[in-house]
Amino acid sequence: MDRYIITGFSGFVSEHFLDYLRTLERPVSVLGIDIKPPDFVSDQLTHVQWDFEKMDLLDRDELEKKIINFRPNFILHLASYSSVAFSWKNPVESFLNNTNIFLNLLEVIRSVDSRIRILSVGSSEEYGDLSGNQETFREDDMLHPISPYAVARVSQEMLAQVYAKGYGLDIVMTRSFNHIGPGQKEIFAIASFAKNLVEMKKRSVSSPRLITGDTSLIRDFVDVRDVVRAYEGLLRKGKRGEIYNVCSGMGHSLADMIRQMASILGIQVVTKRDERLMRPNDNKVIIGSNEKIRKDIGWVPEIPLKRSLEDVLHYWNQR
């Protein structure tokens, strides 16, 4: 029976990961760890036995005990401060926490059992800006991280490669593009827009105005339910020491996403830029190629953007 440890368990990705494991109908055991308990309350899912333990990943001894006791064969490392905006305001905290907890994890695995497969989750922000005549980012492209968050992610990935190639650990890495989906917190742009649009619709605001940062930014959005399917596939079939883009392969501006959501809701909305929501430095366009992951593990994104947006709006409507 497969045994998973999931770090950053209380974020929205792991809830979807559990849900996906349930659909596989294989018996599995999961230990979720996080510094705070999960919001989601779930019964034990059919076939999926899971448990949560509160802990700080900076506590190496405690982490070592948990790994020795649970004996996982897979570790899905989701824990991080995953907001670019947060990282500009708290660069040191963002950088050090991401790298410190990851180093702790790697050192424990190195000392306990280097056969445990780890999925190290990275970010499309590592690439920087898509420019010139290039259509998408590929995994062997040069990286140009421009935010503290992006630098932390590149550092994590470089450390993962040192531990894979220098110390023989079994690590697969991702560069995951912008997630969307039900349950995402409103510190992220699309979730925040969706929440506000749903409120405007409910309150029947006469001339709705949405406060935004720069909506000309183009990103590659991938549904979290496709993302977790990619993660499960990479844990089982990804090639050791390799990096995989997890993305849709298509770019949409934030303005376009807002228009699509307003259209689904049947409202008209005007956006207004607030300079306080601008970042010191931002990438204009980030779009990925998913050719490598398609080729190596047969993953393709299945959920169309429209359905993702409908589900996100539905989620906020229920709350």
Added chain:
Amino acid sequence: MDRYIITGFSGFVSEHFLDYLRTLERPVSVLGIDIKPPDFVSDQLTHVQWDFEKMDLLDRDELEKKIINFRPNFILHLASYSSVAFSWKNPVESFLNNTNIFLNLLEVIRSVDSRIRILSVGSSEEYGDLSGNQETFREDDMLHPISPYAVARVSQEMLAQVYAKGYGLDIVMTRSFNHIGPGQKEIFAIASFAKNLVEMKKRSVSSPRLITGDTSLIRDFVDVRDVVRAYEGLLRKGKRGEIYNVCSGMGHSLADMIRQMASILGIQVVTKRDERLMRPNDNKVIIGSNEKIRKDIGWVPEIPLKRSLEDVLHYWNQR
């Protein structure tokens, strides 16, 4: 009057830096900081007024006080664990100390006075292995760090760029290639070989045997006295936010360096490889191009390799 703070003051680079400042015959003031006091005891040098204060760069409040009180216009950031071998044995310590102290420094400058020019010293190890038909590494080449030390240096450089471009700090970066010169500690290969060869010569060992790691490795060696001249030039004339190779532009194998030193000493020596001195993963060839620094600040290395080796051997002979 120019005012320099030098971190990592007790290493061998800063002694040569002070010596170079003396030759310039401009009045300058230097505050050296380090966790341990310097070995070198020097009188106050003509024109160069210097002081040392013991402190741990992890102590941000103390660092802030020193910078506020001393009001430097230049910071030469030399502090680091600069041994690749050490980093393989102590990856966490090597990585975290390098990045933590650098982040502390950047945060202090950001809050105190972002006009202070900082020279962030990086390493040729950031590049990885020179392969294919490429003759030298150039600053815009892709990086492939393979040791914990190299990852720490790339992280430092990426953080420097975020603070330069995102927060407006005045930072110039180097990728410094292998230093040689009098005063270098024997944890570094050439210094260790030199020390052992000098001892063999003194003791007139009949069939001298030098224990080594992999001597087929090819590196670009640059004399520390040329290095400090580059650093002083980059602090004054380097372009903000830019990275500069500090290198000779030529490659020599470790075996060749040993042969040249044995020849200077007039001894014959056999090398014997000790597997314990091999590293988990190492770059075969690292050679840099110095075109950019030549063009931007007019620096060229001036000390021929033979003289560097003679001076290194003389240094060990005196001890």
